Amino acid sequence: MTSLLHISNLSIGYKKVLLSNFNLEVKAGELCAIIGRNGTGKTTLLKTISGLVKQKEGNVLIAEKNLSTLKASERALLVSIVLTQRISLQGIDVKTLVAMGRYPSQGRFHFSSDSDDAFVMQQLTKLKIAHLAAKPLSEISDGEMQKAMIARTLAQQTPLLIMDEPTAFLDYVAKEELFVTLKQLSKDEKIAIVFSSHDLELVKKYADKVVEI
Amino acid sequence: MLELLLGPVRIPSSDVLQILFTKAHLNEAWITIVNDSRLPRALASAIAGVGLAWSGWLMQTLFRNPLAGPSVLGISSGASLGVALLTLAVGGSALSGFNVAGSAAIAGAAMLGAIAVLLIVMIVAGRLADNTTLLVFGIMLGYFTSAIISALQFKAASESLKSFVLWGMGSFSEADFTDSAFMLAAIILGAVIILFLLKTLNLLLLGEEYAQSMGVNVKRSRLLIIIAVGAMAGCITAFCGPVAFIGLVVPHIARSWMRTSEHVRLFVPIALAGMGVSLLADLLSRTLELPLNAIVSALGAPLIIYLILRGSNSKAII
Numbered sequence: 078m079t080s081l082l083h084i085s086n087l088s089i090g091y092k093k094v095l096l097s098n099f100n101l102e103v104k105a106g107e108l109c110a111i112i113g114r115n116g117t118g119k120t121t122l123l124k125t126i127s128g129l130v131k132q133k134e135g136n137v138l139i140a141e142k143n144l145s146t147l148k149a150s151e152r153a154l155l156v157s158i159v160l161t162q163r164i165s166l167q168g169i170d171v172k173t174l175v176a177m178g179r180y181p182s183q184g185r186f187h188f189s190s191d192s193d194d195a196f197v198m199q200q201l202t203k204l205k206i207a208h209l210a211a212k213p214l215s216e217i218s219d220g221e222m223q224k225a226m227i228a229r230t231l232a233q234q235t236p237l238l239i240m241d242e243p244t245a246f247l248d249y250v251a252k253e254e255l256f257v258t259l260k261q262l263s264k265d266e267k268i269a270i271v272f273s274s275h276d277l278e279l280v281k282k283y284a285d286k287v288v289e290i
Numbered sequence: 291m292l293e294l295l296l297g298p299v300r301i302p303s304s305d306v307l308q309i310l311f312t313k314a315h316l317n318e319a320w321i322t323i324v325n326d327s328r329l330p331r332a333l334a335s336a337i338a339g340v341g342l343a344w345s346g347w348l349m350q351t352l353f354r355n356p357l358a359g360p361s362v363l364g365i366s367s368g369a370s371l372g373v374a375l376l377t378l379a380v381g382g383s384a385l386s387g388f389n390v391a392g393s394a395a396i397a398g399a400a401m402l403g404a405i406a407v408l409l410i411v412m413i414v415a416g417r418l419a420d421n422t423t424l425l426v427f428g429i430m431l432g433y434f435t436s437a438i439i440s441a442l443q444f445k446a447a448s449e450s451l452k453s454f455v456l457w458g459m460g461s462f463s464e465a466d467f468t469d470s471a472f473m474l475a476a477i478i479l480g481a482v483i484i485l486f487l488l489k490t491l492n493l494l495l496l497g498e499e500y501a502q503s504m505g506v507n508v509k510r511s512r513l514l515i516i517i518a519v520g521a522m523a524g525c526i527t528a529f530c531g532p533v534a535f536i537g538l539v540v541p542h543i544a545r546s547w548m549r550t551s552e553h554v555r556l557f558v559p560i561a562l563a564g565m566g567v568s569l570l571a572d573l574l575s576r577t578l579e580l581p582l583n584a585i586v587s588a589l590g591a592p593l594i595i596y597l598i599l600r601g602s603n604s605k606a607i608i
Contacts, residue, residue: 129499153505164496166608168551177493181505187489233504 079141081105081236081269082126087135089118089125094133096122096290103271103286105236108263110284111273117290119273120161120241126271127158127239139237153181157230158239163222163246165215171225172210175200178232200228204258220251224258231266238262240272244279252276256283327463332569334465334473338530339568340561341477341522343544344484346537347560351491351553352515353415353424356597356608359538360523363428364407366532367435369524370458372403374439377450390468393529397472401524407431408516459581460531462572469529476525483518484557487511491553495608534583535590536571540564542597551608 080102088097095118103109111119124130126137128144137144139155147155157178164174178200179193201207204224209217217225223243230238243259244252256279263270263285274280280287301320309315309324346359353363360366376399411428418424443451457464465473484491490511493501498508523537544559545551571589575582 124499127503129502149502149507150505153503156503158500158503160497160499162497164500166495166551168545168549168608169492169495173492173552174496177496177504180489180493183489186486 081140082271083136083138083141084126085136085138087122087125087137088133089121089130090133091121091130097134099135099290101288103237103269105269106263106267107269107285108260108283109269109271109286109288110280111271111288111290112275112277112280113273113290119290122290123158123239123241123271123273126237127156128152129158150181153233153235155235156237156239157233157235159223159226159230159241159243161241161245163219164226167213167215169214170211171206171214171217171221172197172201174214174225175228175232178229178234181233197228197232200231203231203262204228218251219246220248220255223247223255227258227262231262236268238268238270240270242273242275244274244276252279259283330466330470331463331572333467333470334530335462335568335572336565337470337473337477338462338465338526338533339536339540339564339566341473341480341526341564342533342537342568343540343560343564344477344480345519345523345526346539347541347544347556348484348491348515348519349537350541350608351494352512352519354495354497354608355424356542357425357538357594358428359535360404360519360527361532361534362425362432362538363411364432364435365404365411365519365523366527366534367432367439368403368405368407369400369527370403370532371435371439372399372401372406372524373457373528374442374454375399375403377454393468393472396528397476397525400528401476401520403435404524404527405516405520407435408520412512412516457531460533460583460586461575462530462568462582465529473525473529476521480518480522483514484553487514488553488557495551531583533586535586535594536564536568539590539593540567542593543567545608 082101082103084099084101087099089095089099099122111122113119121130125132128147128149132145142155144152176189176193176197179189179197180187183189183193198207198210201210204227206221206224206228209221209225214222214225244255247255259270259272260283262268301323305315305317305320306324309321315321342360349358349360349363350356352358373396376395410431411424414427415424418427443454446454490501490506493504493506494511502508526533540563541560544556544563547563548555548559550556571582571586575585578585
């Protein structure tokens with residue numbers, strides 16, 4: 078089986094190069110953890126893989142398409158991301174957030190159809206947060222927020238999901254729960270998940286692949 | 291409606307309706323008051339209210355900052371500078387805007403000024419992580435443009451100076467039908483852009499990186515928002531002066547009224563609330579015989595303080 082994510086000779090950074098000659102292969106259905114001390118470039122690497130930051134050198138191929146040649150609207154169909162910063166919005170509820178994931182697959186004016194709506198509800202159910210559908214984002218816990226964010230990426234239906242320190246703000250129980258969820262999703266949905274983490278024990282227990290940078 | 295009925299000269303409501311719909315009445319003076327003073331003024335406040343409210347709304351989403359608004363981030367000052375340069379430096383009584391060309395020149399100068407300031411704020415916003423810092427920057431930029439305006443005023447002829455000072459207090463009374471037509475055109479342009487971006491604006495609430503990751507062309511969206519705000523806020527400032535607070539406050543009123551921040555569901559409520567608040571403010575300004583900005587500032591400032599106090603308790607952006 079060919080790999081879904083194929084990174085070769087990648088060098089990343091903003092003004093200074095943070096990491097160079099980086100190679101990685103991740104297959105569909107694999108859960109891949111990136112570990113490393115603060116400041117080694119984990120976040121930059123993840124943002125580069127998702128196309129938010131331009132690479133300095135090398136190639137990132139997702140499903141055999143070269144990331145740097147794609148428009149944002151095309152990238153959004155291949156890779157989705159959950160960042161670390163906490164989004165707190167009073168006037169947006171969980172379902173609206175998850176429904177935003179349908180944006181790239183809708184037409185120019187992004188009208189939502191009934192099938193979009195049903196699909197969004199399915200993702201909420203998959204992550205066991207359907208009961209939170211009408212709750213404003215400012216009123217849910219950090220663990221629930223991560224699940225809502227993951228549901229949003231599932232609604233985006235990308236073969237690759239990137240997560241930057243998904244367990245950063247969670248307590249121990251919620252951390253393990255999230256790892257179980259990610260593991261299960263990677264198998265059930267046959268998506269590749271690449272994430273960064275500082276929880277080495279959990280990484281060892283659940284990740285299919287661990288890369289230290 | 292009250293706008294048309296109330297005023298220093300008492301005209302019975304039935305007579306006002308008769309003048310509006312049949313265009314004929316025994317009392318010639320009343321016809322003049324209703325048609326030439328009250329109607330254009332009500333029309334200008336309604337249109338300006340919608341445009342200011344939409345501008346503030348777009349800016350709050352673009353900067354993800356509940357305290358953004360045309361009067362806060364220096365947009366109105368930028369527009370004022372445009373107008374000041376035109377009227378004080380070039381000279382002439384262009385402000386009274388008796389002809390279409392005069393109106394167009396003022397509108398153009400104000401829009402350029404507004405867009406210039408917006409671009410500066412935008413560039414700086416990219417470097418500042420903190421919303422509060424951005425706000426302080428906007429206020430400072432406002433002071434800076436005001437300084438240039440003061441310098442221009444100091445050198446200006448007293449005649450054009452007075453009209454400029456009066457204009458600076460904000461008023462819907464100076465705008466005639468031609469001016470309103472210009473404002474309406476700007477607002478229609480703004481509305482088209484907003485309708486085109488409705489879904490995209492929701493995504494921008496999550497921040498530019500998330501929006502981009504879901505396929506939003508962030509640069510294009512940002513540019514469209516700047517054009518919309520520049521056209522609407524700039525044009526309104528040109529004819530009604532730098533009206534404070536309406537653009538900042540109305541989106542909040544509409545959000546708590548509709549209990550949502552979803553843009554699709556706020557488009558119409560914000561327009562209605564903007565129109566209502568603006569007509570009410572103008573009505574108060576007429577009946578109390580105070581400048582418009584004195585009214586909106588007296589009502590708006592406490593509300594903003596409330597927002598800041600509430601904001602320090604919750605981390606919610608909007």
